[in-house]
Amino acid sequence: MEKDIKAVLSWFESEPSLWVSIVTGEGRAFCAGADLKAWNDDQKQGTIAEQERVLTSLHGFGAISRRRGSIKPMIAAVNGGAYGGGVEMILNCDLVVASDKAQFALSEVKRGVVAIQGVIPRLAKIAGHQLASELLLLGNTVSANEALTKFRFVNMVVPHSELLPAVINLAQQICQNSPDSVQSTKKGLLLSQSHSYEETVQSHALSLESKRVYNGSNIKEGLKAFVEKRAPVWGNPAKL
Template sequence: MSEDILYESQGHVRIVTINRPDKMNSLDFAANDALAAALEEFDADDDARVCVLTGAGSKAFCAGADLKTYTMNFGGRPLPEFRQKYTNGYGIGGITRNMEIWKPVIAAVNGFAISGGLEISLACDMRFCSPNAEFAIQDVKWGFHPCDGALIRLPWIVGLGNAMEMFLSGDRIDAEHAFRIGLVNRIVPQETLLEETVAYATKLATRAPLAQQLGKEVMLRSLGRTMEDGLRFESRSFRDLGNTEDLDEGTTAFREKRDARFKGR
């Protein structure tokens, strides 16, 4: 990877760390591209089943885009490269738009998740956070609105009223508030956050990977569609699973009263 983005393997789990703690783990162009590359590597690796995404240090998960870099020498407005990378490309971090990862991704939010950093966490499937975590969409304070999924994903996750409150005010909310409205799944002590998140990811990696991936795709593709369309997606996906070795292994393991050993085939 790069010094800004660390990539570690633990069994079938991959740990991706934004390693810019002196910049609150905000992303400049190079770090953004490196993070996108790390997620592409995870997605393409058949041995990798679950990803844990976190930030270095104890202050920030990610403070979003490094705006000082993006507005440099352009009268305070975003450089053209900003529009290209963040509105036409993958989006911030390579996960918020145009990159379809059907494997499970868990955010270990170890501090501030602000604006683009919040959007990265929203693009993950679950969010575990430390007690000192804070969440906000502060874009309206600076004259713009989110462009990497917060306006779409946040209402799905916390409901329209809570999403409107966060967006229209730009105020930060703490970990307890985030847990109360369903923004995070768990609050974990700072000193064990990564360990416990990886342990949970390791458990997920023992489950049937094809079933997880197809089921996740059904859930996400069904959002906003009619019940009839969603049921059709689900039924078609289930039929696809019928021809897999994993289904045979799972049913055999059930009959033999043992843990299944899935191979993703």
């Protein structure tokens, strides 16, 4: 499945007419995490090389948890249980909408393994050291409302039947904005995670994404539409 997700996301990234992606699960779970039975078999056979796997994994768990270079927004629609690697995937999405039936757990410590595909530094920044420690060191399951109000890695919780309409509505709102501006803004957000304030400003201003904004057709359309008091008609962003 990871290979399939990687292939779909590679296609999404290369297709200029696709501006936003939505990731969700099927059935009762968003993602149950790693296959622990297969992991156990690997341990028995002496074929496990988890440290090397982590170091060589370009995009992390589910081809999403460490996917850092994408400048197109990704929205998680959490339809049910998200455990282990499922939470790692969610925390690398730009917006997270959860069903009121969703549950979350980073229970790796209960199985003798480690949440090592990117969630530890990200959760520490979002929730703070103490709350991140609560999730990671206790390994307990938390509700969607706790993920929203206490741990703060969920943007909104909606009734289960309204999940996909709510997420599609968010995607449509993003698509009402200039794709050049949206992608440049996300570039700035990504830079802020690894650069100082001034470095972020400088690197963002000099980025190819910003250059495309100020030299592209969408900035002209946006300003012209404002003067003419009409909704802008955006074009697909030019390839970088």
